[in-house]
Amino acid sequence: EAGVAQSPRYKIIEKRQSVAFWCNPISGHATLYWYQQILGQGPKLLIQFQNNGVVDDSQLPKDRFSAERLKGVDSTLKIQPAKLEDSAVYLCASSLGGAGTQYFGPGTRLLVL
């Protein structure tokens, strides 16, 4: 069974630029999560989708971050414009249901200069 796929794996941008990350969850997993993990901290949930609907986006900085999962499968997370403090690893995870085990992708390492 293929795992969660993410791209790109690494990204370096300058502040005020925009960036987008892509995630393809495990086949059949209805729930998809985006996390931000800053060095030395635990993952922080940014947004949770159930199929193509948003379940929780309470910690998503909506003035600069957006995410979509239009067909209920893969998802895109965008940052526009980026700030220095957005430097982090962005993790995508998926699960069969909303309370089940989450499986993580390899992450995208973002460095904002």
Add this chain to the structure above:
Amino acid sequence: QKEVEQNSGPLSVPEGAIASLNCTYSDRGSQSFFWYRQYSGKSPELIMSIYSNGDKEDGRFTAQLNKASQYVSLLIRDSQPSDSATYLCAVNVNGNQFYFGTGTSLTVIP
């Protein structure tokens, strides 16, 4: 108050010893509890999940849950150098919201 709190460590134990990792959570609506292991530069990977009070054993790992005390722990028996990693406690609240602790760094000394 943070939703999930862990001792940040670092925790060092000799090879073959028992490592004990602790986690407390604030929301009594928390329903499911998870321990993840994260090697440096890698993504978290699930070690164990636990849903009801008591102990759950899987090989060298034992998770313990006490909902009355809002406490969950992970014991690693016969610790190996390959167990050296950061251990993340995660809590699911009301079936939707997930919160991770900051992690405990474990080093197993050969």
